[in-house]
Amino acid sequence: MTGKLPLCPQAPPDCPDVTEPGFDPETDSEGILAEANTVAEVDRPPDAPAPRSVGFADILGPEPTWHRCDCGAMCSRVPCWDCDQAALERADAARAIHDAGLSIPRRYDWATVDAPELVARAKVAGPLADIIERVLGATRVVFYGSAATGKTSLATACLRKRLPKGMFVSSLRLGTARIQHAAGGGEAPLVQRAMRAKLLLLDDFGQEGQTSTNAVRDIIFERHDLDLPTWITTAFKTSELAKFYGDGVARRISEGAYVVSMGGGSK
Numbered sequence: 001m002t003g004k005l006p007l008c009p010q011a012p013p014d015c016p017d018v019t020e021p022g023f024d025p026e027t028d029s030e031g032i033l034a035e036a037n038t039v040a041e042v043d044r045p046p047d048a049p050a051p052r053s054v055g056f057a058d059i060l061g062p063e064p065t066w067h068r069c070d071c072g073a074m075c076s077r078v079p080c081w082d083c084d085q086a087a088l089e090r091a092d093a094a095r096a097i098h099d100a101g102l103s104i105p106r107r108y109d110w111a112t113v114d115a116p117e118l119v120a121r122a123k124v125a126g127p128l129a130d131i132i133e134r135v136l137g138a139t140r141v142v143f144y145g146s147a148a149t150g151k152t153s154l155a156t157a158c159l160r161k162r163l164p165k166g167m168f169v170s171s172l173r174l175g176t177a178r179i180q181h182a183a184g185g186g187e188a189p190l191v192q193r194a195m196r197a198k199l200l201l202l203d204d205f206g207q208e209g210q211t212s213t214n215a216v217r218d219i220i221f222e223r224h225d226l227d228l229p230t231w232i233t234t235a236f237k238t239s240e241l242a243k244f245y246g247d248g249v250a251r252r253i254s255e256g257a258y259v260v261s262m263g264g265g266s267k
């Protein structure tokens with residue numbers, strides 16, 4: 001036995017613990033064990049019990065303490081790997097839902113499909129539960145009604161069921177997004193997100209200014225081309241929207257759409 005245990009077996013050759021003369025990391029660890037066992041044997045008084053043989057565990061440390069996870073798996077740390085990963089994924093999913101929900105204005109924090117307030121605010125003809133079920137099953141939805149008929153409340157409550165794959169955007173904000181975005185910097189990020197969202201709720205369609213920079217029209221066309229579901233709330237009839245945006249936009253919004261008439265209005 002000429003060397004000593006390497007403190008860092010992976011260390012570069014200039015590490016003094018590894019390069020001590022005569023030390024061979026391939027063979028010397030076994031030499032250490034043999035010597036430790038020999039010394040223990042030589043020094044033993046004749047009547048003493050035979051010493052326990054020195055094993056690798058004495059050098060590397062004891063085995064972990066094994067536990068049983070709630071799922072039944074054996075593990076050195078509870079919860080087990082699978083349960084730990086599943087918990088992390090649940091946390092990620094909850095965070096994604098929370099983050100996507102940030103697009104919804106705070107004043108609709110209460111709005112869920114189960115909220116008692118929704119029954120009072122959403123002025124619909126027919127059972128609310130049936131209407132919600134149809135909205136959630138539809139690709140295109142138009143929530144049509146004048147102010148204070150609860151169209152945004154109902155739309156937002158339904159959108160929340162689709163998070164994290166849903167985005168709320170106000171038409172008014174889209175109407176000015178390009179102007180507020182620095183020229184030469186490409187498309188405004190809000191417009192880009194509205195074009196690509198898995199499901200877009202376009203709120204108060206038709207309320208924004210009819211300017212050349214208004215992005216709403218482009219968003220409707222882009223989403224139609226990509227076959228992405230779009231829900232809109234609007235106080236305007238299809239014929240009025242056609243006047244604002246042209247027949248192409250009006251058709252892309254209303255064709256095959258489930259129209260929820262709120263407050264007794266007609267489309």
Ligand SMILES: [Zn+2]
Nearest residue numbers: 069071080083
């Ligand atoms: Zn487990």
